Amino acid sequence: MAQVSDNTLHPLDEGTIRQRVVAQLKAHIVKGNFVPGQRLTEQQLASALNVSRGPLREAVRDLCDMGLLVSLPYKGLYVRSVTPEDLEELYSLRTTLETFAFERCWDKRTPEAIADLHSRSEALKEAIDLNVDGLRAIELELALHSWSFELSGHKLLQKSWESMQSNVYFYFSLHQRAHARKGPLRQSHDLYVELACGDSLDAMKAHLDDHMRQGFERTRDALSTSLFS
Incomplete structure (x- = not known):
């Protein structure tokens, strides 16, 4: 399983956490720090970003709506793949x-x-x-x-x-x-x-x-x- 590095995702302060989570994860996907098809977990992301599960899940839903992440029932969360x-x-x-x-x-x-x-x-x-x-x-x-x-x-x-x-x-x-x-x-x-x-x-x-x-x-x-x- 691919690991999310604390060296590349930075903890967030209080504020508009959901938007800031979206912005940071979006940037990492666009830059290729997360590769297409890579599996992510809420635990890894929440720990690396130092945020609670609530705003993280909202941000993940936003990124799924954008088509950058894919959430598969019973399988997990993945960076979108492409063919x-x-x-x-x-x-x-x-x-x-x-x-x-x-x-x-x-x-x-x-x-x-x-x-x-x-x-x-x-x-x-x-x-x-x-x-x-x-x-x-x-x-x-x-x-x-x-x-x-x-x-x-x-x-x-x-x-x-x-x-x-x-x-x-x-x-x-x-x-x-x-x-x-x-x-x-x-x-x-x-x-x-x-x-x-x-x-x-x-x-x-x-x-x-x-x-x-x-x-x-x-x-x-x-x-x-x-x-x-």
């Missing part, structure tokens, strides 16, 4: 949904909406330049890709995107680890933003398919030996 099929399903569904989002939002791109997209892009670049907070980079990359869904005004589409964001979050964390960096390449969304603000919906949709496929293939190939063997 090539998982990645392919996420890639294909995400591509389909985001393409539809751009079809629905295309005629709703006001100057204010365009300015909002550029603001999200700049915030992501600032986080990438700092190169210190992979969690923040993931949140900002999700915010960038959420733009078309929010602008679409399509409520069911937005709910579908929200329901799969935990899976996308996990995918982004794998992508960071596969490429040993805290976020995407700085220029990786430049063409995405340029085309999103441009005149050709067809060009945007073609880029979406290429952008998503390349990310999927690179992550799959980079993780093939470490996660899928």
Whole structure:
């Protein structure tokens, strides 16, 4: 059984314990300190974090809802595993949904909406330049890709995107680890933003398919030996 080291998880003070437990465990999963498929126990985590079982269990439920942990009845708590099929399903569904989002939002791109997209892009670049907070980079990359869904005004589409964001979050964390960096390449969304603000919906949709496929293939190939063997 894998052990949780007191040297890598730090005791927490009183306060918003649940949120702080979520933040610390999330960071360790994203950084790869906990590996996919690793079994965790409440006793190990509570001892390492110096917290009671109540807020720990609430935090664990939050992380299960995010898709980062999996609780299996009669078996225990595990860091989520991933298969090539998982990645392919996420890639294909995400591509389909985001393409539809751009079809629905295309005629709703006001100057204010365009300015909002550029603001999200700049915030992501600032986080990438700092190169210190992979969690923040993931949140900002999700915010960038959420733009078309929010602008679409399509409520069911937005709910579908929200329901799969935990899976996308996990995918982004794998992508960071596969490429040993805290976020995407700085220029990786430049063409995405340029085309999103441009005149050709067809060009945007073609880029979406290429952008998503390349990310999927690179992550799959980079993780093939470490996660899928």
